[in-house]
Amino acid sequence: MDFRLKVFYTVANRLSFTKAATELFITQPAVSKHIQELEEEYQIKLFDRTGNKISLTQAGQLLLTHTNKIFEIYREIDFDMSSLINQQRGLLRIGASTTISQYIIPPLLARFHQKLKDVKVNLRNGNTEQIENALLNKEIEIGIVEGQSKNKSIKYSPFLKDELVLVCNSKNALVSKTEIAKEDLLNMDFLMREQGSGTLEVIEYALKPLDINLSQLHIEMELGSTESIKSYLVNSDCVAFISIHAIEKELKNQELVILDINNLIIERYFYIITLQGKKDALSELFIKNISNHYNLKL
Structure with missing residues (x-):
């Protein structure tokens, strides 16, 4: 069931069965089979198909919301359990606006990886608006952006x-x-x-x-x-x-x-952005590392 949700999550974010198959290293018919089994399980369509394009149905949107929460809990479990045996591992998803992702953050990620080789980092690139939306949709845990909008759901820390x-x-x-x-x-x-x-x-x-x-x-x-x-x-x-x-x-x-x-x-x-009131162990670890590098108090 977990892998089916992973397949669904990948298709929902890529809106492409072909891209999802490539990313997950499985065949496109296998992707279709997993989605079909989910739709049979819940007895409702998750995607609308128009020609070569697909889009989420209302049910698909709801399942994606729950899937985001489930995978978020899994990441926290993975980190917390590994911490009990003095290890730190897991997946950290970071978004950075264009200037930062090209010129600022790569050396920081390299240093972070040298210290914590078992933490996998995914970096998403986009403009500030896109990165803020990704954070609000819980597609990333941390963003680093230019400018500062007025969204009250986001915590902005000068970086x-x-x-x-x-x-x-x-x-x-x-x-x-x-x-x-x-x-x-x-x-x-x-x-x-x-x-x-x-x-x-x-x-x-x-x-x-x-x-x-x-x-x-x-x-x-x-x-x-x-x-x-x-x-x-x-x-x-x-x-x-x-x-x-x-x-x-x-x-x-x-x-x-x-x-x-x-x-x-x-x-x-440049601002580090996180969701207001949301604490994530891996995110705090990353923020602590870059704060120490720049002697910041975040």
Whole structure:
């Protein structure tokens, strides 16, 4: 029964029998058989099938909610029981917004794994909105995000200070300017992250003292990752606000240059997010490890 639920959980999250089969290392007919047996067990359909696409029925949504809770309990049992024999093992699911997953967290995960080799970590990448939703849906135990929304179900703990800087490629004529004024910003061609990005939220807030709305800026293109923005910048005359952590290599290689903006410094924190009132032993262990690394008090 447990494996059937695991098959259902994987199909429900991937919305694909083929992807679920690949992830679980079983055949697609075996996946179909497990789902069929569950539907026969509960005498109700769990998925609607339209052509090659599937979606959860109301019953499927309800079963997924219960399955999330069951697997959450299993993870806690696994950790607590192993702790009795001085071992720490289990599965920890972490979500990180794009900048953090690419430039901040990989070294932290490597150090964590060196200390706790029996703890398996799954890292999910997405924008801040997607990671917060994954936490609320209990698809992850911990998130690390840019920006800070107002969701009262989420606990936000400051993790690491960051600065967003305005950059362009080193051949851009703007490099000759000593300082960028408000009027200059209104005449530039910008690259921006997509809606739902924590970076976009922070930029929008930081520009308010200059009486600039995002709608006033000329946005040439919205792109879904910092890497794609950097690549576009190198091959265009556009500018973009990017985390200082994300451009160390490009600054060193003199591919990108920081433009100083008159009366504007954009600082923010990256936040560790967990569900309010929810304590998870593995999550606390991970938070403790990264807190010790940065000498934080979380």
